[in-house]
Amino acid sequence: MQRRQLLLSSTQALAASALLPLASSAQAQTTPAPWATPAPLTPVWARPDRIIAVACCTRPFRAQGPRIEAQRLGRQTVVHNYGHGGAGWSLSWGSAQQALRLVQATGATRLGVIGCGAIGLTTARLAQMAGLKVRIYCAERPPEVRSSAATGVWSPESRICTEAQATPAFQSQWEAMARFSFQRFQSLLGLPGEPVMWQDGYFLSDVPFDAELASVPPHDEEPDYPDLEDLIGDIRPRSVLLQPEQHPFAVPHVRRYTQMVFNLPAYTEWLLNGFMRDGGEIITRHFEHPRQLSSLPETTLVNATGWGARALWGDDSLVPVRGQTARLVPQAGVNYGLQWRGHNLFMVSRKDGILVQAQSVGDWGNADATPDRAASVAAVERLAGLFRSG
Ligand SMILES: Cc1cc2nc3c(=O)[nH]c(=O)nc-3n(C[C@H](O)[C@H](O)[C@H](O)COP(=O)(O)OP(=O)(O)OC[C@H]3O[C@@H](n4cnc5c(N)ncnc54)[C@H](O)[C@@H]3O)c2cc1C
The missing domain is CATH 3.40.50.1100 (Rossmann fold)
Structure with a gap:
């Protein structure tokens, strides 16, 4: 995955490409089957007063x-x-x-x-x-x-090595780790407390998914990452391109994906x-x-x-890569994830709350794990804006 793509998508972009094979993929499904019509979504009460925790830590890259x-x-x-x-x-x-x-x-x-x-x-x-x-x-x-x-999603390729160092030996080591882990997680489904579960999510874009966004966020030092997802393409549920009448978002391009979530x-x-x-x-x-x-x-x-x-x-x-999530009060009916490409918006709904991630320029190489509440409030307000426009 190119660093540019990572920045253009919302946050962990992981998912952006990892969970969402795009139209260029021969197997990508672009015509939704009848069963692809989603049930109406409960809007998130995205308000700063509903933030119950802000957690910050560094990824050991x-x-x-x-x-x-x-x-x-x-x-x-x-x-x-x-x-x-x-x-x-x-x-x-x-x-x-x-x-x-x-x-x-x-x-x-x-x-x-x-x-x-x-x-x-x-x-x-x-x-x-x-x-x-x-x-x-x-x-x-x-x-x-x-x-x-x-955050607690299955993101096996997220900031795992640089593109330059993704040798064939590393790729096969990574594939073995990803496949073994994936199988373990399937054995943890349905347990009390749902330590592991699957959840649908919506990846939103203002322009077609294979088009670049007009505005590019400011650069930082982050390197390019390799595209590894094809190595495990056979074990990932495929995303589905939705038609406007099949989703409630006032955003023209929407794909529905299915991701594994860890209730940490x-x-x-x-x-x-x-x-x-x-x-x-x-x-x-x-x-x-x-x-x-x-x-x-x-x-x-x-x-x-x-x-x-x-x-x-x-x-x-x-290298430390700083990251921060705000947790909103758990909300009945909000059992889906969201990503909005180019808007620095990534949300996943866990049992202990709705996590809203905030990514900032300067996270790369930053070992400061002091929470920045203002950044999380801004992320929650971006989320609120999405529902207002819907
Ligand atoms: C915002 C954010 C979101 C993330 N989301 C995801 C996600 O959704 N999915 C995912 O797979 N990964 C995610 N990650 C990455 C993931 O959190 C890390 O890769 C993972 O936590 C690393 O785990 P660890 O056990 O190596 O380290 P740690 O959790 O840091 O554990 C290290 C342990 O070693 C101990 N220790 C350290 N030094 C010493 C010492 N000198 N003496 C004694 N004990 C010591 C610590 O006390 C601790 O017990 C995310 C990271 C961030 C920052």
Whole structure:
């Protein structure tokens, strides 16, 4: 995906191209079938006074993709598993599978996992399922971890590496991670609290989807990202181009897509409960330097410290990409997502609220995770404008 396209679409643009194969695709469906007519949509009460939380965090981006490799450190082996950009939740199971292979190569029966975010928790769970006894060490645990501030959609290609570094080897590694994760998530459907669910959404555009927008937002330093979605095109529901009478929006071009959504509080609880039920233990501890790991009893460790790996391991290849979401009061009937191309608008409806993402120029390389409420209020007002014009 070109950086320009990313900026032109609303936010995580992920979805923009990833979930929405455009007309150029041979398989794209442009004539809606009768069943494609949507039921009337409940308008979102998009008002700043309904904002119940503003969360901000940084995506741990590496141009070369996540670091999944083993390193010998004295008597211990450390398996690194960090640097998943905007795709940490989405790729977590597949990434854990690759890390676990390296863990199992050591012959360990006990494992220490440093980190309790999306990556640490899933790696710990997968290791338990493989019969290992696992202990997590972490400075923070959910909901204080950065992972808890994510949007919560399946976005496996979102800021996962640069286009220049998407080698064939990386592409096949990514495909394996995405496919394994996708299958895991399907086994979590229909559970109490709906940790994972599928949801329809609407991608809106003022001009045809294959046309460029007239106005281009100001540039920042963000690189171009690779188009990876075709590698898993067979497991993604296709989007449908809707006719004007088939949607309620006062926007001329609309596609309906279907996306996987993670209800992060319920999903995290499901992970933590399973971990504790299977004999897991969590110890709060902050490591200032890798040599402090030698005090741990486990001889095999997984380093799942996310952005924290930059300070702990001195990995300067980690680049912070700031992101922020506002959460609106959950609203009955609002069970769909929205993206408005070129209007910096991305919304997803979760069980714990309606998330409205705000993307700003200057997010790239920005490690400041202080919430900017004014930016979220502006995003909510853009959303309100969409319904007013409808
Ligand atoms: C706005 C936004 C929206 C996003 N939306 C999505 C999305 O919809 N879907 C998706 O797949 N991804 C999304 N992401 C990306 C995703 O959030 C990250 O890729 C993911 O959170 C990374 O998880 P992690 O476990 O590696 O890191 P973290 O969640 O940061 O966890 C790191 C853990 O390591 C611990 N730790 C760190 N340093 C130390 C230390 N020195 N000593 C001890 N413990 C330490 C921390 O306490 C924590 O427990 C989004 C990101 C942002 C910013």
